[in-house]
Amino acid sequence: MVGVQRMWVVLFWTVLNFFFSGLVDGFVLGEQPLSKIAIHRITLGLSNSTSIRASPILLGSNGEDTEWVSVDLEHDNPSVGDWIGVFSPANFNSSTCLPESSESEDQAPYICSAPIKYKFVKDTNSGYTKTGKASLKFQIINQRADFSFVLFSGGLSKPKLVAVSNSVSFANPKAPLYPRLALGKAWNEMAVTWTSGYNIDEAVPFVEWGLKGGHQKRSPARTVGWRDPGFIHTSFLKDLWPNARYNYRMGHLLSNGSYVWSRSYSFRSSPFPGQDSLQRVIIFGDLGKAERDGSNEYSNYQPGSLNTTDQLIKDLPNFDIVFHIGDLPYSNGYLSQWDQFTSQVEPMASTVPYMVASGNHERDWPNSGSYYDGTDSGGECGVPAETTFYFPAKNRSKFWYSADYGMFHFCVADTENDWRKGTEQYRFLEHCLASVDRRKQPWLIFTGHRVLGYSSDFWYALEGSYAEPGGRESLQKLWQKYKVDIALFGHVHNYERTCPIYQNRCVNPEKSHYSGTVNGTIHIVVGGGGSHLSNFTDEVPSWSIYRDYDYGFVKMTAFNHSSLLFEYKKSRDGKVYDSFTISRDHRDVKGCAHDGCEPTTLAN
Template identity: 60%
Template sequence: MAWRASASSFHSHNKHGGDGVQPLSKIQIQRDVYKLHENASVTANPVLLGTKGEDSQWVTVEVGTPKPSEVDWLAVFSPANFKYYRFANDSNSDYSKTGKTSLKFQLINQREDFSFALFSGGLSNPKLVAVSNVITFANPKAPLYPRLALGQHWDEMTVTWTSGYNIDEAVPLVEYWGIKGESQTSSPAGTLTFTRETMCGPPARTVGWRDPGFIHTGFLKDLWPNSLYTYKLGHSLSNSSYIWSKSYSFKSSPYPGQDSLQHVVMFGDMGKAERDGSNEYADYQPGSLITRDQLVKELDGVDIVFHIGDMAYSNGYISQWDQFTSQVKPIASTVPYMVARYSTDYGKFHFCIADSEHDWREGSELYKFIEKCLASADRQKQPWLIFAAHRVLGYSSAYWNDGSFGEPMARENLQKLWQKCKVDIAFFGHIHNYERTCPIYQNQCVNSETSHYSGTVNGTIHAVVGGGAREPLIRFRTSAV
């Protein structure tokens, strides 16, 4: 069976608890056997998805078997790979008596077709009982899941998307325009992908591998500040025809120091979840949909989002990234969704985002980057200087060593730099909760005010914002700063 060697990721149903284990690893694939039953059936409808340009659609799956069991489960294959599963009795508690049930799955366009399969024997001794018809998206290769990010300069925006088109087959581009009636500008895009061999090891090289498609990035330049732009993703085919996405809109960045109200959202540790209730990473991040939905609800009042680490929790299962980019698409296609190490300006803010997975000690490459970034802030134009990283390099009540989260050298090496450059706020994720300190330096609050700080505060406020949705929340400790 082809799916054994290249199974995609799937999701763990919320009834079965969260133990931090990727659910696909629970299926004993090496033990699977054919037990096809002539009277068992699996039927999926509709068979053609995305006929109106949708990148996701609900599918109804009808299951019938003469020998039902409480541990029967239904898997999605794409293509002939495990994607995710649900237990057959999830929607019909009488399934084990009647042998019939109807389940709804939400599928996203992942550049391949899909089928469903019924298994008996539970996860430890899977037996293939029946396979459904094949269903597919009208254009599996369509350009999808745009995500915006600020460019190298304040008047630039980058847009990245995923498709099934190699650059040899179709040339990627972005078209964008400002006010109605303004001429459209076309910007070429670069293309990259990665292979199984570039992965560090299993499961990404084995059961977690899935073709990632092609990732394209275009640059939108010379944008007017605080202006509404519309864009669409495209691919120019060799026959001179074009494939276009739907149109999206965003507001460009204010110029450095522009006197305008700017709303910044900062969080970490969100993950992803499935709306159809199918099995997701051991019930690890069901709250991610709450975070996502709240952001979408308030999006008109959001200018830029910083997701500072622990994004998809893919743990070596490549298709989780398609699921994640699909989940955040309404946000990332509309406002800059910032995720990596960089220095950037946004209006009255100067941001220095560090990579906490590398050496940040004095003299290291990362330390030099942080030092240069902090020192480059023009405090006349950007009075707010913000530092951020994923792991807590400052203060948190959740761990030992005076709240240093077991990273005492980070604080020792960086706090003099924060103090010297007068960093206003340092944000961190990793701790799955919300915490905020007083303005602090060398373990001491340096301001007598408790909730409202004004004037020169002589220290940096440290905020832990890792409550994006990874559960459970970490309990506070009382012994720290």
Template identity: 60%
Template sequence: MSIRYERITRVSIVVRSLSERTLDEGTKEGTKCADFARASTQRRENHPNPMDTLWLVLVLALVTGRAQGSFMEQPLARISVHRALIELEDTASISASPDLLGAKGETAEYVTVKFRRAANAENTDWIGVFSPANFNASTCTEPDGVPSKDQFPKLCSAPVKYKYANFSSPNYVRSGEGSLSFRLINMRADYSFGLFKGDVSNPVLLAVSNTVSFTSPRAPSFMRLANGFEWNEITVTWTSDYGQDEAMPLVKWGLLDDKERTLTAAMTVTFSRDDMCGAPATTVGWRSPGYIHTGHLKELWPNKKYFYQVAHKLENGSYVWGRSSVFKSPPFPGQDSLQRVVIFGDMGKAERDGSNEYSMYQPGCLNTTDTLASDIDNYDIIILNGDMAYANGYASQWDQFLEQVEPLSSRVPFMVTSGNHERDWPFSGSFYGSSDSGGECGVPAQTLFNMPAVNRAKYWYQTDWGLFRFCIANTEEDWREGTEQWAFLEECFSSVNRQKQPWLIFIAHRVLGYSSGDFYAAEGSFSEPMGRDLQKLWQKYRVDLAFYGHVHNYERTCPIYENVCLSQEKHHYSGQFNATIHIVAGGGGAGLALFAPFNTSWSFVKDYDFGFTKLTSFNRSSLLLEYKRSSDGLVYDKFWITRHYKDVLGCDRRTTFCPLITLAT
């Protein structure tokens, strides 16, 4: 079935500081930065200081850099597909080999592309990778299915990725010949390659290659696990090209050490171009997502290893099998066992073949992926805190991202949150009016990743893992007091039994707490405006840790409430709870963000590098946080929390009985 998302044709009512944001947040924030710096200068003009001028220059430079970074986040947007021309040349040629991939079940293989331009070869010539192979405009249709050659460009879609012709052939201009290596993944359709001149700004197609295809293009792929609604439930989601009317999606599963296997039917969803909100998601960025299947594995034994394999049963009774894998089931709430959680945000995707597409994300996100994959047996659950693929309206990038993270998502629950690059679009109901999603308005992310959210379009949820309770917010929807999300968060915080689940964690993409990121400092808020409205909930319900992304670096605060550090301890927190520690872990792979050029009293640790955080609960009273860099997996920051539930609930530890069980009572 096709998921239909309600179009909310209203603008969220926000306070002045938020409603002033324009569609180009970078430009508007540059204006805000200038206003902030100007106001600072005016306040001090009776006391001139030579540093004022330096401060103004630094702040303007920082925000200008952020605006540029935001603009360059999707390299496919650099290609002016709407300007493309077709001028095939007899003296130009291009070919790819091998032309058949996946003969042994491989889902990714390299091909060699050879090309020739006998006359007028230029350094700006480039090779585009297209899928489906037929990318001529004659195949393009409007969203309602009516062809419109006048309204569509000569090419009906952007390429999946690209490289310049001289990437590995430095003598290309002189010789007119070259070759490139491309890594292709099974994306349910065939491939072809185009040789272009005119750079990406004025592309002119000169030659088209032969077709390259996989032996089983429709086969299941990109497996991803997630927690279900119940603590003893895991969902298995995957992608294929089989609709439910032609093949039944199934999951075969059982205890790893047991020969007995169960077949569980899966549900199937998809989405269409009509479900998106704007260009490029509805135009040159569109590509069929295939079908998304989810099976629910229920009544699992706690902390046990399970085997699983996805499949499709065809009408003739035969099966098309996907890969098999293994996962460990969740511990029951309160189970006193070793439990390890990874949290980070803002990952992005990169091409292992060195394609220009997303080269700016190397080596960050690939290092994050590979470092985690090499140690996956020492992690139980991963939470990617928003801004996942940075597809920004180019649907092919979601397939590329799912393939990138499959070594992680197929082994442990891979939980995600909604970020601005998944959700934001003007007049779509998002809290912010930016165009960061490229017209996706949350549809691909919320369909591809099956989270235990009561309302998938709103995408906030709670999930438990043994001794942990995670309350996961959606900062792209209104969270202020009196809203539905506020009520959800208070219920999530208040309903946990801290005797069984002592570690209460808040997770949100944008910084609702504290950050020294340059653009937050320029706004003078050090967080999202109104974000700290939630402080009274964090304090009331003794939230241990609050995690954010959005700012692409690492930062840790003191235990802080209303801008005041309630402890100067940096490495070991014990005894009664005093305030929440805030952690920005946004260095998953996207281009790094600068810190403000000054220090704040509440910022204890900063790191301008790619990395992730790991929480380890050894028992009900001992929690370790480690921050590791993606490049080497080594620990660069850590601290301990040692606390008993009576400390959390504010009871007198000298008494033998603590009447409070949850903070709601």
């Protein structure tokens, strides 16, 4: 536990160092809205004639983890640059500020922590600059601390602190919240991960669970990651019956013998490998997060995030498992965003397994061991992603793993770690593909974040690679040898489907129905979960069957061992805009294709 705490402290200081380095006039990464705020340049301009008040003072009195707060203000010198920032904890100060260099400003910063969200006053109060009076509403989630609302003038680049509201807080700020389900390392195991304010020395975490209407068991949890100011716990529910409905709730046994409970949830356990039943899988990448109250200029950051989330929540009874293949909240070092993201996806993640992959915005940082040397993670280096969500990898810092769901076998790559031939990940991927028994699990799916296959994205086309350079060259023989049905990727923020393809050439002329020998892999880009859309190249490659510049997600339905339906749906209406079917039996998998005539696999 001490080692994990130390890891988080190092992460915290790394992120702060990055924030205060003064890159691009306070605009650190060019994407995360909170990075626009020049926190280190804040000056004091408190005004006795300005007032700001938040209500209600007590939130969640009936166990709610989300509440609306009204903020009313009167300002004697209103301007178009006035904005309100939400701070948590409420009592912020400069006691933890990093020492400034000799070249920095004479005045040390008053605040060293960014707000968790903000709004410009004028955006919802058109007469504010004339009257000086305004009322705003913020949606607040329980983040294990109290909140205050601060009025600033001067815009985001030269903020002046004018007034601070009273604090508001949840009745139980430490409550267990935001459960995330994930497949365990065995098919009959489910992991439940949640966040609370209870240290393991303060309260014993566990999950109470059982078959719907049956006896309830208790499984202890381990606290796998500390984050200021909360704790992340994971409990493993084992020996589950296949396709059975289970109820569960998270609990903490306090030192005085009393219990703190979450509300009750339920999930359906996984089918056993090869089980012949209806199985429905959702896949998308690059979802991001957005604020339902309009904070953080959400429409300029992740404009499709809520549409995708809400459409999937609406359709929740009609799918069984989710794969979010990288770029989760785009927090970029603003750690409060992870709570807000887990709150946003909770209706899904608490009901069906929510499997994640690592993207550049989770992992990449110079000299941190990532394959790419960019700064997209904002200094997180994968730590929040690896602790906030469980995934069944052997090594948590190596974000590659396999997953079985009935007739599906998934090989999930970590595109932010080296995947080239001869590496540890390459050996894992080959073993993952080779070990499946296609008589039991006919549907073999490869997935990862960056496009290692094919994409006519504008920038990839400009490079001439039409994918991550070296991706196809390293992996296409594995896809062909083991007859991968479909390879899905995110990173590029649009949707695209290729023909069954090998070595840049279509190997099947069909476009909507495929049968017989598996002679090439169909490649899918499904990175239009929520972030800004990516342009295609003007010229359409011969292998590109369908392209869509819009937000959406993919649904795969296995009806049985010989019939699969693939659908692409738009987030805005949930309707199908592209689809195809695959029909075959396991003997077709053994049929010969170019570079794909291996007579046996490890499972034979």
